[in-house]
Amino acid sequence: MKSHCQVAIIGGGVVGASVLYHLTKFGWTDVVMLERKVLTAGSTWHAAAGFHAFNGDPNVVRLQSYTISLYKEIEEEGDQNVGLHVPGGITMAATPERWEFLRTEWSRHRFMGLDTELITPSEIKTMCPLVDVSEVKGGLWAPNEGHLDPYGCTQAYARAARRRGAEIYQHTRVEALEPRADGSWTVITDQGVIHAEHVVNAAGLWAREVGAMAGVKLPLIPMEHHYLVTEDIPELVTLGREIPVMVDLDGEIYMRQEHHGVLFGVYEKRSTPWSLDGTPWEYGETDLLPPRLERIEDELMRGFERFPSVGNAGIKRVVNGPFTFTPDGNPLVGPVRGLRNYWAACGCMAGFSQGGGVGLALAQWMIEGEPQDNVFAMDVARFPDLTQTYVAAKAREFYEHRFYLARPNEQWPAGRPLKTTPLYDLQEQANAVFGVNYGLETPMWFALAGQPAHETPTFRRSNAFETVAAECRAIREQVGLFDASGYAKYEISGPGAELWLDRLFASRLPGVGRARLAPLLSPSGRLKGDLTILRLAAQRFLVTGSGYLQEWHLRWFEDHLPVDGSVRIDNRSESLAMLAIAGPNAKALVGEVFGNAAIAAAQRFMSVARIDAGFAPAWIARLSLTGELGYEIYVENHYLRSVYQRLLAAGGTFGLRQYGVWALLSTRLEKGFGIWSREFGPEYTPAMADLERFIAFDKGDFIGREAVLAQRGVTPVHRLITFEIDAVDADASGFEPVWVGDAVAGYTTSGGYGHTTGKSLAMGYVKSEYLVGANAFEIQILGERRPARILTAPAYDPDGARMRG
Template sequence: MKSSARAVVIGGGVVGASVLYHLAKIGWRDVLLLEKSELTSGSTWHAAGGMHTFNGEANISRLQKYTIDLYREIEAASGQSCGLHPNGGLMLAATPGELDSLKLICSRARYLGMETEMIPLAEACRLNPLIDPGYFIGALWRADGGHCDPSGTTHAYVKAARVLGAQVERFTRVLALTARRDGSWDVVTDKGTVHAEHVVNCAGLWAREVGHMVGIELPVLAMEHHYLITEDLPELEGRDREIVNTTDYSGELYVRQERGGALIGTYEPNGVVWSPMETPEEFSMQLLPEDFERLAPYFEVGFRHFPALGRVGIRKAVNGPFTFAPDGNPLIGPVRGVRNYWVACAVMAGFSQGGGIGLMLSRWMAEGDPGQDIISMDVARFGAFATPKYTSLKVPENYSRRFRLAYPNEELPAARPVRRSPIYERLKAAGAVMGANFALEQALWFAPPGVAGAETPTYRRSEAFPIVRAECRAVRSAVGLYETTNYGKYEVTGRGARAWLDRVFASRIPKPGRFALAPMLNPAGRIVGDLSIACLADDRFLIVGSGFAEEFHLRWFSASEPPPDVSVRSAASTLCGFSIAGPKSRELLQKLVRLDLSPGAFKLFDVQQTAVGFAPAMLTRAGFTGELGYEVWITPDYFATLYYDILAAGHDLGLTHFGGRALSSLRLEKAYGSFNKDFRPDHTPGETGLDRFVDFSKSEFTGRSAALAERAVGAKRRFVVMEVAEADAEVVGYESIMKEGVAVGYVTSGAYGHCVDRSLAAGYVPAELARDGARFEIDILGEMRTATVRLQALYDPQGLRLRS
């Protein structure tokens, strides 16, 4: 075994093999894969090998398409067959909600270049004659579905990597990982030590243990998963092609052909966690005992929906463990505080996603950036809250819902509440219906007295629609109160703080007593943060941004190497906040402060440390509603007291609580984009319109060269807000924007604008088409609806109310 390598990949499943291949392909030939047993051992060897391109996240769909297209390449490079069966896919709907979901998938697929079509049930039965159409009301066909041979595919990756110079050591157990001062690693194995510049944890079932070697707790857990293979089916005899791989949402199962029979698998409720404390070292190519008694009710559903399966015997039963993250997506990327240590684990859909994950991770390692937004797969989407207990509750919940549709207004209950602000119970008493953001409870909307704080999961307007309308109109007409504790908050202090921030952010850094909107770019000139900076003193700043991206931004700040005299720390647990917004917000707040809040004395984007009621606070004149407004930041010990002070001060002014749903509506009426929805690392300052906040006169900031290059030629696409012909549903996200039958753009977010009486959609279209009044079409749940670009905000386009 070699004694050094540029990168060591730990784990020889399909993901580790893909990472090895892509590192070698990108030019890192000095790479080594270590596998403690045989290649494919653990989960890969017993996988069903399904492959498809559909995912609720557009970029993950793109990576899945890349993965499937890649198989012909690695077959040619390696001479090894992947055992491809590109027979397409069917998705079956049994309820109106499921049918809406399939229509949404069709709308999204157009812009992604994926061939899908809603088809009659008779056509679905022709493609899969095992279906009993009496249980279903609709079907979607997709060209990309199929399955492959797990062993052949993994060996194709490895053989192709070896052709490029990569090496593999099987039956080599990693015992320890020891960091050197320069950030490199000593990888200690039972066959000797390898010195590596980088280490990649692709250890699958053992990813948790390889995380422990460097002192981190990865949120991964293994679940038992069953599938059955039937004896030969008469219905399949004489067919000139295989049946189409089929997903049955109502039955929560999948069916495909396996030689002359069928393979049927289920993601059952009340799934069984496997080896929750520690993965056995000796586990390798074993299966787990079948549990037919527990699973019989779920497979019986399959035998009803596909009755031919119940008329033949079972040839083989497979029960094997697979690892999941709490939300079911993979864990990819670098880990904050651990240099040159990378993860690519919890990849349940390895034969749909493995190739794309290898591509993204190899780019990230070699170039410092994955090349596109993958925040929904990024390990940094979880913070310290993702403890083993949290993982143990969320993973089974996610497993049981793997083939159950997720509605956009649905909040899942497991491991809730975990993080709560000091006024959580008080907001609940006020009717708050809660969601979770980075595991912190936040109010979505407020049920009035006597109204149930619940809504039917749906893609269409829910029972909350008129309640959110009332919240929005109260903010616009009087004053509203919104808790901002869920925002990401970071304190930057020290003599060198201003100079460091000037390098990290593309904007001008504000002077003491001022507040500024501040985009943050990566070296490729793409948006990695849409934040705000408040300057309290020349050596003290508060940065505020998306709460979901807290760990993502902390990792970015760390990678930006603050000098020794600069401290950067999260203020998530040390600061709570309120937004007070509306034309009467000044009148309310003036009752609680001695500071003169008149327009000339406390201007837009002013910042002041002052007492608000009993509470020492930081007060800013800012907000996200487009109304006159203020944000108040205080320590948790004063938070409940200030809450009651605000309620008392606003009692005669019509003060109303409002939640995240109302805020989404209010911001879109003002054409404000939101990070992680509208602005992501796929987008540039010119595309988003954030270039107006970029200070191009600065001699240096991350992404400056790329931003200047874009400014010289102009952005190719543009973020716009459109008013959409009204029906009973708004856009969800990623729907295709159509022009003369061609998909030219895509939706990023949407809401009903309750104060402009318009359905609103935000998204990206080609710059040359982004004209005021330009008309497009958006397929919303199967109905083509006209969408008209409005380059000015539909509400208060001159911003007079914000500046009042």
């Protein structure tokens, strides 16, 4: 074993092999792989090894499409047959709602670059004679779906990497990891010690153990998973070709051909976590778990009804093997906050759909400083610190909902409530319907007294529609109160705070007692955040943003901290609460409850001041996401309840009504205000997202300055646009295609109903070439094209007079 390397990859499954391959492909050849047994000895060897590009996140779709396109390349580079089969795939629907879902997915595939087609039951029967289509409404045909040999694929990655200089040490178990002062690692194995500049945890079933060696608790657990392999089926013996990979959404099963039989897999409703106390080091290579066919009996029976020939075939083999699952089913990828040069590449349940993309993204991240795609859906920083009990509950929920038809307004129940504010019981009494933001229970809307506090999951306008409309009217005509405690809040202080923030953010810093919207950029000039900076004192700032980005932003902040200790960062997201008050009566309400001094302190738009909020010391800011005159009140969490109750007690005189997230999203759409993970993200530049006006190009050096200067004046490929849509009973929800004739001109990022303006609205990105001249736009909603018009000004209060007045 060599004594030093640039990167040590721990784990010899398909994901680790992909990382090894991509690092060498991009020029880092001093890399090693450490595998405790042999390649594929974890969950890789017994995987069904199917692949597809479908995903609800278009960024993940790109990575999965890349993975599929890579297989021919690694087969040639590694001189290793990967057992590639590409018979195509069919996803079937047997209910009207699931068929509507497939039609919607097909429409979204147009801008995602996926070559798919909607097909009829008779076409499904022709392509796969095994299926009973008597109840099937239709299917989605994807010609690039298939499966391969997991061993051959992993070996191909490894052999190609070896040819570029990588070394692979099998039968080498990592026993300990010790960080060094310079950010590198001492990797202790049972075969010797190696000094690595970077460590990648690609340990699969053992990722928790390898994480613990570095003091990291990774949110993943193994789950048992069954599939059957049948004896020969007569129809397949005589067919003379391979049938497509089949997915039955209603039966919640998948099937592909295996020689003249089939591999038949299920995601059962009585899922079984495995080895919660830790994966045994001796497990693997040829080990499987005892079959638990009684647990999957119901799913098998439904599957045999859909595929009668499979039910009549003999069973050759039953496979029950563990795979790792995270709370949302996506992998854990990227640098781990608080550890220098320690990287995650684990939790990859769909390794043969995503493994190539994971390797690509991680190699780019390590070598270039950031991945070229937005990989937040896979980023290890998307989760807070979670207990194993919670992770197991959410992983089971995801597993059991693998083929579930999730609606845009749906909230899943497992692991709830995890976190609540001091207002939770009062909001319950007010009939709040809760959603979850980074584990925190947050009101989405408030049902009327006597009505059930429940929202029916749907792709169309829900039972919340009229009540949310009333909440919006209160904001626009009287005054609304919103619990914004879920926002992220970072206090930045110290003698170096001003200089550090000025270097970190692309905007100018606000003066003392002022606030400013502030883009955060990466070195490539792409967006890293859209935050608000409130300057409390000369060297004391409060930075606010999206609550679910706490780990993500803190990782960025901490990675750029000065080494002299002149800047301190305190995450105040849970200790500092925030209430938003918005509407034409907001000023009167604040004056009534907190006194005229509070009004005078925050008289100007974007001003910030220290006030006494009754008995509570507080900060007040004249800000509003709704587009109305508004205030944000920041108080320590233990004061929140008393301030909230004072506002409610006085609010009746002013028509006060509580509102939730749905009303906030409706009002911000009417103003054309973008939000992170929708209109803003790492795949966009300020010029694309209409944020250049917030950038101080001439203020001096800041991260990303050279890149955005080069972009300045260059017409971006896409631009952010707001549309009004002729919708009927359903609105855009994001990632619907925008059409001009037969051409896909762009895609939506979010949408909803503007209750004040009476318009169905959507924001999205359109190719700049279609913004010239008179083009007739259409946006596809639930598979149906609806006429749409570009709004050149916000749908509500276009000059912003109400917000600033």
